[in-house]
Amino acid sequence: xxxxxxxxxxxxxxxxxxxxxxxxxxxxxxxxxxxxxxxxxxxxxxxxxxxxxxxxxxxxxxxxxxxxxxxxxxxxxxxxxxxxxxxxxx
Numbered sequence: 001x002x003x004x005x006x007x008x009x010x011x012x013x014x015x016x017x018x019x020x021x022x023x024x025x026x027x028x029x030x031x032x033x034x035x036x037x038x039x040x041x042x043x044x045x046x047x048x049x050x051x052x053x054x055x056x057x058x059x060x061x062x063x064x065x066x067x068x069x070x071x072x073x074x075x076x077x078x079x080x081x082x083x084x085x086x087x088x089x090x
Contacts, residue, residue, distance in 0.1 A: 005089060008089045009089045012085075012089050016085075036052075038054050038055075042054055043055045043059065043060055044060060046058055046059040046060075047059070047067070050066065050067045050068055051068065053066075
């Protein structure tokens with residue numbers, strides 16, 4: 001591994017650490033920022049908070065459908081990449 005590769009790996013790890021700092025503390029469902037507590041009652045009532053994808057399939061019946069309407073068939077073509085992480089240095 002070259003010095004440049006070593007530096008890039010270190011910078012990548014530092015970036016990940018900075019991006020995830022402070023996200024491990026549990027928070028209530030109504031608080032801003034941080035991880036929220038997800039229990040069976042919240043997943044059972046997933047339709048009450050459609051902006052949150054609380055389980056693998058969003059609800060217990062695994063419907064995998066989002067009721068949100070901000071993105072639709074008319075504006076989906078305008079979507080683009082917001083960010084990416086290149087794993088070439090790992």
